[in-house]
Amino acid sequence: MNIANILSKKCAGTLIAAALMLSLCGCSNNTSVSDSSDPAEFGNLDLSEAIISENVPTVGEWYTFRLKSSVRSPSTASCMEKAAEALEIPNFDRDKIIYQIYGDAYHNEFEVSEKEMTRDYYKSLFIAYYTTDDIHIDILNNGRTVYNNRRLIRETVSNPQLLDYDSVLKAGWMPSNSSEYVKSYDISDADGMNDKYALNGKEISVREGIDIAIDFINRSRSLNEYSKRITFEPSEVSVRRQTDTNYGFYFKFRSLLDGVPMDNTNSGTLDGWGTTLFPIYDYLYFNDVSSAAYFSASSVCADEFISAEKTEINYDIKGACAVVSKELSQEHKFKIVSAELIYCADSIEDPETKQMEHVIKPMWQFIITNTGMQFGTICVNVDAKSGEMFMRAVQ
Amino acid sequence: MRKDLKQIFTVAGTEFISWITNPRIIIFGVLIIFIKTLAIDPLSARAEKFGETLIIFEPFIALGNSGMLTLFIPLVFMVLLSDYPKLGGNSTFFISRTGKHNWLLGQILFLLAAVFTFLFIIFLSSALISGGRFGTSWSDAVTKYNSRFPNEAYNFDSQLLPSNLYNQIPMITALVQTFFLMGNYLLSLSLIIYLFKIIFCNSSGFAAAIAVMSAGVVTTSLYSPLRWAFPMANTIIWLHYDEILKKPVYPVWCSFAYFGVLISALIALCFFALRKLKFTED
Numbered sequence: 024m025n026i027a028n029i030l031s032k033k034c035a036g037t038l039i040a041a042a043l044m045l046s047l048c049g050c051s052n053n054t055s056v057s058d059s060s061d062p063a064e065f066g067n068l069d070l071s072e073a074i075i076s077e078n079v080p081t082v083g084e085w086y087t088f089r090l091k092s093s094v095r096s097p098s099t100a101s102c103m104e105k106a107a108e109a110l111e112i113p114n115f116d117r118d119k120i121i122y123q124i125y126g127d128a129y130h131n132e133f134e135v136s137e138k139e140m141t142r143d144y145y146k147s148l149f150i151a152y153y154t155t156d157d158i159h160i161d162i163l164n165n166g167r168t169v170y171n172n173r174r175l176i177r178e179t180v181s182n183p184q185l186l187d188y189d190s191v192l193k194a195g196w197m198p199s200n201s202s203e204y205v206k207s208y209d210i211s212d213a214d215g216m217n218d219k220y221a222l223n224g225k226e227i228s229v230r231e232g233i234d235i236a237i238d239f240i241n242r243s244r245s246l247n248e249y250s251k252r253i254t255f256e257p258s259e260v261s262v263r264r265q266t267d268t269n270y271g272f273y274f275k276f277r278s279l280l281d282g283v284p285m286d287n288t289n290s291g292t293l294d295g296w297g298t299t300l301f302p303i304y305d306y307l308y309f310n311d312v313s314s315a316a317y318f319s320a321s322s323v324c325a326d327e328f329i330s331a332e333k334t335e336i337n338y339d340i341k342g343a344c345a346v347v348s349k350e351l352s353q354e355h356k357f358k359i360v361s362a363e364l365i366y367c368a369d370s371i372e373d374p375e376t377k378q379m380e381h382v383i384k385p386m387w388q389f390i391i392t393n394t395g396m397q398f399g400t401i402c403v404n405v406d407a408k409s410g411e412m413f414m415r416a417v418q
Numbered sequence: 419m420r421k422d423l424k425q426i427f428t429v430a431g432t433e434f435i436s437w438i439t440n441p442r443i444i445i446f447g448v449l450i451i452f453i454k455t456l457a458i459d460p461l462s463a464r465a466e467k468f469g470e471t472l473i474i475f476e477p478f479i480a481l482g483n484s485g486m487l488t489l490f491i492p493l494v495f496m497v498l499l500s501d502y503p504k505l506g507g508n509s510t511f512f513i514s515r516t517g518k519h520n521w522l523l524g525q526i527l528f529l530l531a532a533v534f535t536f537l538f539i540i541f542l543s544s545a546l547i548s549g550g551r552f553g554t555s556w557s558d559a560v561t562k563y564n565s566r567f568p569n570e571a572y573n574f575d576s577q578l579l580p581s582n583l584y585n586q587i588p589m590i591t592a593l594v595q596t597f598f599l600m601g602n603y604l605l606s607l608s609l610i611i612y613l614f615k616i617i618f619c620n621s622s623g624f625a626a627a628i629a630v631m632s633a634g635v636v637t638t639s640l641y642s643p644l645r646w647a648f649p650m651a652n653t654i655i656w657l658h659y660d661e662i663l664k665k666p667v668y669p670v671w672c673s674f675a676y677f678g679v680l681i682s683a684l685i686a687l688c689f690f691a692l693r694k695l696k697f698t699e700d
Contacts, residue, residue: 352662401662
């Protein structure tokens with residue numbers, strides 16, 4: 024019995040109901056192919072325990088998005104200025120942004136102000152940061168923005184003296200590093216979501232904390248035709264104890280594009296140092312309902328929107344399996360844990376400006392475990408339109 | 419014709435007996451100890467840690483696919499062969515009786531026998547020392563070890579049998595290819611020694627063979643595309659494959675073709691050089 028049959032038999036009933044919901048929200052058809060795939064069809068793939076999810080965008084169509092990074096250009100300062108405005112940072116002085124320059128063209132890193140920035144300096148911009156006694160913001164060359172409310176940390180965290188070190192002055196600092204782990208929460212645990220903790224004297228539930236965090240993310244980010252289609256869902260929630268009576272919430276949010284999950288393996292856009300060139304996660308630490316103490320965000324800088332083109336899905340799960348089966352060694356049986364149709368990013372550097380260009384498109388992502396490689400788990404992406412295959416190790 | 423064949427086999431037999439009874443052959447024992455320490459013991463320890471037994475053929479495949487051992491094994495073989503062909507004293511009369519061509523064909527036959535014997539003894543020793551079991555497919559101790567112990571994946575021991583091998587080709591194919599590619603490698607180096615000996619009547623061929631090996635080591639270590647121009651990379655099977663992709667990095671048949679061309683060229687050059695060899699000068 025092939026996968027198409029499995030999908031049709033197992034999901035026929037639910038698909039009708041699901042189709043009615045598609046215009047309202049993104050959804051996925053999760054199918055287990057246990058005991059039913061035809062082993063002879065893809066001889067080198069073991070699909071017996073694979074979970075197959077064919078997500079559908081909320082807008083009903085798949086798109087290919089093209090973006091250009093706003094970092095490594097004069098937009099960097101504007102981006103930080105907008106973030107400062109959204110985060111209600113008083114007396115933000117753009118002239119006090121420091122640019123750290125480090126690249127192949129220079130032997131040692133050095134720092135300049137915005138007035139001293141040149142076209143060549145932008146090409147080698149490593150990080151731009153703004154630090155006062157009260158706040159810290161930095162924007163890394165991949166667009167990830169880190170925000171620290173230093174005043175809040177000083178007032179609420181038990182050992183804020185860490186902030187006095189020079190090394191910390193120029194970088195964001197996660198307060199959870201100096202607090203005690205209490206508990207992790209599963210988002211589907213409705214009862215757990217109602218657990219309440221005191222954040223700087225005010226008791227709120229985990230659910231309320233999540234809402235505050237999402238509101239904080241949405242307030243801080245710039246929107247364009249691409250970024251306004253991004254939503255966030257928590258993928259990790261944990262509670263930390265700062266003092267005997269004060270707690271903090273640590274959140275990790277995953278990005279969804281038109282309701283479709285984005286590649287969460289970070290495998291598609293890693294540079295040689297393992298840095299994600301197109302980050303999709305936001306991390307927050309809240310210990311006060313008024314503001315995040317720490318915020319490491321992929322969403323603050325809106326990359327320059329270039330285009331969004333409707334994209335046909337030419338490869339269904341069976342077609343994608345055929346591609347993977349053909350491209351992988353025929354002498355090994357690869358165990359497929361999951362296959363999911365999601366949005367994945369490919370990032371390339373513009374050789375002239377050194378700015379990153381990102382292409383976000385629908386891909387089938389196969390997670391394979393038994394490769395015998397160091398990172399035993401790898402992911403194999405198949406472009407759902409062209410059928411081109413990309414192989415990446417999972418970090 | 420029959421007389422020619424007899425002379426060829428006589429030359430080969432005489433040289434082989436002289437080679438195998440040479441006291442220098444004791445180096446072979448050192449090589450076996452070295453192989454045991456560097457390859458067989460680590461593989462056995464990994465298998466024990468995994469709770470499995472090795473397949474008796476796996477250590478030999480590891481020997482032919484380890485960068486260090488594919489340097490050391492040919493080195494020992496060349497030391498054993500560095501005196502050959504003997505071109506002085508009685509050899510002059512020997513060659514004049516058999517004829518130059520028969521003598522060289524006999525020498526090539528001797529080289530083939532020496533290479534086969536050398537590799538067969540290594541194969542037999544590694545199989546016996548490994549304490550493994552008979553089987554025709556890769557053991558779990560090889561194929562699943564890195565997944566269970568990922569921190570050890572880039573150790574020297576793990577590189578003895580990398581995933582580029584066991585994910586890509588059946589064990590028996592790997593065994594046969596290792597044997598023949600290694601044999602071709604040893605034969606090529608021996609022919610370089612022979613060629614220089616016939617041309618210059620001295621042992622500069624040993625240095626030339628070392629130079630070829632070294633160039634192979636350097637280009638292979640640097641993963642340079644030039645590595646395929648040297649015998650070493652063509653000998654190591656796993657270099658021909660990606661870890662999991664079907665498409666080979668470099669087709670194995672190209673390496674067999676490479677050795678075919680190289681060995682044929684070296685033999686042709688030996689025959690050409692032999693025509694100019696004047697024994698009266700010895």
